[in-house]
Amino acid sequence: MSTTTTPRTVLITGGNRGIGYALAEEFVAQGHRVAVTSRSGTGGPDGALTVAGDVTDGASIDAAFDAIEAELGPVEVVVANAGITRDTLLMRMSEDDFTSVIDTNLTGAFRVVKRASKGMLKARFGRIVLISSVVGLYGSAGQVNYSSSKSALVGFARSISRELGARGITANVVAPGFIETDMTAELPEAQQAEYKKNIPAGRYGSASEVAKVVAWLASDDAAYITGAVIPVDGGLGMGH
Numbered sequence: 001m002s003t004t005t006t007p008r009t010v011l012i013t014g015g016n017r018g019i020g021y022a023l024a025e026e027f028v029a030q031g032h033r034v035a036v037t038s039r040s041g042t043g044g045p046d047g048a049l050t051v052a053g054d055v056t057d058g059a060s061i062d063a064a065f066d067a068i069e070a071e072l073g074p075v076e077v078v079v080a081n082a083g084i085t086r087d088t089l090l091m092r093m094s095e096d097d098f099t100s101v102i103d104t105n106l107t108g109a110f111r112v113v114k115r116a117s118k119g120m121l122k123a124r125f126g127r128i129v130l131i132s133s134v135v136g137l138y139g140s141a142g143q144v145n146y147s148s149s150k151s152a153l154v155g156f157a158r159s160i161s162r163e164l165g166a167r168g169i170t171a172n173v174v175a176p177g178f179i180e181t182d183m184t185a186e187l188p189e190a191q192q193a194e195y196k197k198n199i200p201a202g203r204y205g206s207a208s209e210v211a212k213v214v215a216w217l218a219s220d221d222a223a224y225i226t227g228a229v230i231p232v233d234g235g236l237g238m239g240h
Contacts, residue, residue: 006220009033009072013055013112014082016043018181022207023079024048026215035068055082055108065115074119077127077218080109087142098145105149126169127218130157134177134233137240154229161227170226172217177233178204201234
């Protein structure tokens with residue numbers, strides 16, 4: 001099966017490490033014009049334009065878009081990937097632990113997508129991909145803040161789909177499961193084995209496996225898919 005790829009201007013937030021970095025690498029490899037934001041303005045992969053951008057600050061996001069548009073043209077594909085965790089049990093979770101995660105993971109996506117939608121509406125074309133998580137729908141003890149922010153992206157994408165769908169703009173959610181990153185590598189081996197027992201595929205995923213799904217959603221072949229939640233989790237959350 002061949003994928004039709006029209007070169008697009010792609011923006012990935014939080015593209016300096018982990019899944020975001022792999023996303024940027026994949027889009028570069030497919031011949032797209034790629035920009036990534038990181039808070040420091042450094043750290044993106046070769047072939048990508050890296051700009052400073054803090055998703056918790058609307059003015060910072062505006063400035064990032066201005067810089068990207070000047071260099072690469074209007075953003076046609078936006079991947080809202082920047083996210084944080086502040087894991088702790090509900091009884092110990094401070095209000096700041098909760099609101100700061102929501103502000104980055106959910107309101108941050110809102111700031112980025114709202115700014116991107118201006119150019120998309122004008123062009124009557126756009127691909128919006130929101131990076132959620134299996135725990136958004138499956139739940140996870142100690143992650144009330146994180147799972148709330150990630151499940152909220154589903155309602156966000158579906159509402160955008162209804163608002164903007166007739167303008168050639170799609171909005172979808174990709175929900176990774178346990179992915180091999182620096183974070184999972186630090187887990188004790190016994191804990192890793194325990195987690196893997198619950199994954200039907202019997203292994204963690206790779207960041208590139210997530211990246212290929214996101215790139216496909218942004219391709220010409222996925223024009224009639226919107227409001228979908230696509231799990232990349234080895235079967236961990238099926239049915240959720």
